[in-house]
Amino acid sequence: MSNHALLEVIALDAQDAVAAQSGGADRLELVTDMAADGLTPSLRTFTAIRSAVDIPLRVMLRLTDGFTVGGPADADALVRAAEQLREAGADEFVLGFLDDHGQPDLVTVERLLAVLDGCRWTFHRAIDHAPDRDALRKQLADLPGLDTYLTAGSASGVDAGMPTLLAEAARQGEPGYEPLILVGGGLRLDHVPRLRAAGVTGFHIGGAARPQGWAAPVSPAAVREWREALDG
Template sequence: MSRPIFEVIALTAQDAKAAQAGGADRLELVTDMAADGLTPAVADFAAIRAAVDLPLRVMLRIRSGFGSGDLDELRGRATELRAEGAEEFVLGFLDADGNVDLPAVRAVAEAVAGCRWTFHRAIDHSADRCALRAAVAELPGLDTFLTSGAAAGVAAGREVLTGELAKAGEPGYRPRILIGGGLRAEHLPELVAEGFDAFHVGGAVRVAGWDSPVDAAKVAEWRALIGA
């Protein structure tokens, strides 16, 4: 069995170095967690890229919520990040009715053509997650869904996650399930035993939540629980 993926949210180069030291496999780069994570500045991406050698997935979101906002600005930010060396991204947009905003997702996906990307937890807030999966299934580069199975988090979404894992390989269910959102350490033994192999955390590896940096020792604790 291959090593499970452990992805950690990093806001700074300090976060990134601590996450790598603790055994993280990949980082999600964001800024402004008060807005649930927005696109970081190019300079911040460059500083993190210089600090670690882990794969970096960069958030493409310019406003709080799941609306796309200005698509020209989003595409421009993606182009700037790619020019600085970004190769992996995180994105996902809903319309006012909670359905996937396919034109927006497609437009931003085209701006990062050739790159791998994650459809983030907008899926957990969508009106119909099955329809969303079907709509985006064949978009080039999509290889992951970040999801907790429910808007309220992993504890509420366990049955949905298990059902979707059982469909792995079917159309719309080929991307990897990356579990995140309300994920707690006590969830891990059962999730790993069921066969889930990718996990995502942010505040859980910080001593005092988002007001403190990533703690390498906490990352190592999670890494051990997930398995090496």
């Protein structure tokens, strides 16, 4: 297995995408509205980014803040958004929903997967809000296309989640633990050595790629610093 670390960077627009690719990002996560922790971007944004770069893109499927899908109309709107993105050429996605009890919302997830039709996808940080992470992984283990968990190990971020991340990294390859662990959520460069030593090979950055804050674009130099830290 390759020890190359995957570096995924959040991109809000084509300028971000070009900067992230030039800095050494392997993949982009496409979102809008970071005030709501990242929602589904417009078709126009997707097509602009897709034509601007040639690295893989994962598009967020999430229309409201939080980790529940909302009511039936909200779920229908999300399915329509997924259909439109697929028709526009999107072929990798990010999604993840819990029910009111913190269990995986399999009804919504399976409706979306029917539209995604075998595309690869990330189950995002909803896992950090589930009361039983192990049970969630086992419930999702057989879903088609699931190849990544984006997680900080804790709803509070990587500082609090480090023990969980290290424990889950030690279980990679077990049933439910085959997908890539993509660490993100308060991730800092000083976390990298411990995570790399534990065998973690996926890293996801948003704010860390924007030293001037979310109102400013991605900095190629900031992305390059991460690339060099991961490759070092």
